[in-house]
Amino acid sequence: MIELLLTGSLAFIMFSLGLSLKPQDFGVAFHQPKALIAGAMAQLLMLPVIAFALLRIFGLQGDFALGIMILSCCPGGITSSIITKLSRGDVALSISYTALASLVTAVTLPLVLSLTTPLLIPQQDVELSILPLSLKVFALATLPVVLGVSIRQWIPKLAVRWQLPSSQLANGLFVAVLIGVLIGQWDVFIANLPLLGPLLLLLNLLMLVIGLVVGHLLRLRKSQITSLSVEAGFQNGTIGIVVGSLIGEEFIQGGLSRFSLPSAVYSVLMLVTIIPFVFWRRSL
Template sequence: MIELLLTGSLAFIMFSLGLSLTPQDFGFAFQQPKALIAGALAQLLLLPAIAFVLIWAFGLQGDFALGVMILSCCPGGITSNIMTKLSRGDVALSISYTALASLVTAVTLPLVLSVTAPVLVPQQGIELSILPLILKVFSLATLPVLIGVLIRQCTPMQASRWEQLSSQISNGLFAAVLIGVLIGQWNVFIANLPTLGPILLLLNVIMLAVGLIVGHLLRLKKSQITSLSVEAGFQNGTIGIVVGSLISEELVQGGLSRFSLPSAVYSVLMLVTIIPFVLWRRRL
């Protein structure tokens, strides 16, 4: 039941994202190749690489280590678009990043996990079949986005009426998922916060900095640099929670896999960095 609620919530959240997108949003980044290259470099390459280095540096092992890698492969979401707007970043570019990342995640996430799982959890002998995992991630994270885009394209007026309501519902679902996870795994959350907290906060801060540095090196506009930093620094924890629960049913405890806990912890801790980051970028 818990897994069904999680997957259903994620599908609706991604569908809500799709309602806010148009086909043009997917092509917008291609009109700004430097910004597109910066986004791909930061989110698809540097984020998983830095996460893996931090896992090694902190000596994190087992389920939680793989859970951090799952999180590092997740795209941004509606939250990152909102944070970009509040930070006075390039919202159109942020939406374009989110749209493209939501599409490629179905491939990149299973591929990264297939490489890192044997290293991080060799004692459990987890065998990830790439194609089935790709299909699962595609059906839960990418297909709902495409359906939302299609509805907006075919019935724009109806989609506009649905957009605000669906966005409110998706935000409520995200909060409900997070609260439900924390309540169900509260003892585990508290017990492992000293272990997971430092690495997740550091990953968040480093990626915010990486986005800023890469943007400056490529001489992007200030608003584009802000968008790049937000997209690199804030991941969709809901995807991480659901994917973690899909990997191994045998490891589900209290209705939730331990692979999902890092994403749940991250979804709370990232609030610590959001407010100062937004205030800082607004003052520039």
Template sequence: MFTVALPLALAFIMLTLGMSLTPADFGFSLRRPHPLLAGVLCQVVLLPLVAFLLIRLFSLPGELGVGVLVLACCPGGITSNVMTRLARGDVALSISFTALASLITTITLPLILTVGGRALMGTALPAVSITGLGLKMFVMTTLPVLLGVLLRQRRQALTQRWERPCEQMANGLFVLILAITILSEWQTLVANLTSLGPVLLLLNLGMLAIGTAVAQILRLPASQVSAVAIESGFQNGTVGIAVGALLVGGSGPEMGLSAYSLPSGVYGVLMMITILPYLVWRRSIQAMADPSVIEG
């Protein structure tokens, strides 16, 4: 069940993201590369590096350590776009970066897992193929996004009518996947809470701080600082859960999900809690920078 349901749920979530995009959003990335490159630096380069250092620092056990690395290689998702809007951040930048990161992840995630996984496990990860995993990532994430963009172009009225219900359904699926993950791996979670919790909390708070600092050093506007920081500290937990299942070829319902997926599930809960004070802070910053902005 999980082997089929997880990839399908993820594909639907990414399709919903694509339905909110247009080709102009991708063109936005090319016209304004400066803030976009700041996000790429934080999420694609610094995030996996910080995750690896924390895994080593806290001596996280092999499979859980790889699970954290999987999470760190995942792009943001619909949730990061929503949170950017709630923070009164630059939503166009957030959407553009999410789309770009989804494309980059198809290449970077298999490569980082191949190298990092061997370093953490002492041996190659089971059934990890750069080509195979990259292709699966493309089918589960990038292809649905592109199909969503195409659907919006060809059936704009239909897409606009269904975009909101699909987004709500996608968020519901994300919550359901998190619940299934945590319940199915409850004993593993309890057994590793003291080691897993601090790593994930520091990773989340650290990347929010790093994203904020990098954007401020580059003198980006307040709205873009919020977008870069949230994209840096908000990963797509559904992708992490699905990739974790792929690492062991999926598992039967009686087995639940593997420990590779557990960090993504726990992180999905933690980041919803830690993001709240950050949203309040960034909304106040944006309000001072531009008092005319009252929506969201």
């Protein structure tokens, strides 16, 4: 029952994201190739690499380590576009990043997990099935976006009417999922916060800085640099929570709480960096 509620919530959240997108949003970044390359490098390549490097430095293995790798493969989602807007970044570019990342997550997430799982959980003889996981992620994270975009394209009046209430409901579902995971495993959350907290905050800060540095090196506009930094630094915790619950079935030990908890912790801790980042970028 819990997994059904989680998967249904994620599907609706991604559907809500799709309603806010137009087909041309997927092409905005292609007209800005430098920005597109920078975004792909930061989010699809550097984020998982940095996350894995931090796990090695902190000496973290097991379920929580895999949960952090799951988080590192998640796209930005609706939250990143809101942060970009508040930070006076390039919102169109942010939406384009999110749209493209949401489509490729079904491929990149299972691929990264298949490479890192044997290293992070060496004590268990685990062989992650890429195709079934890819199909699940596609059905829950990619297909709803496509459905929302299709409605926006073919029935625009209906999409516009649904957009605000669906967005409000999606935000409510995100908060409900987050609170549900934290309350359900509050003792585990408190016990592991001293370890997970610094690692996740460091990952967040490093990716924000990397996004800024890559943007400056490629001489992007200030608004584009802001968008790149946000997309690299802030991830969709809901996807991490739900995918963590899905792959729990693949393992002898662990389950919903342990694979999903890093994403839940991250969703709370990123509030610590969002506020100063927004004020800083607005002051430039």
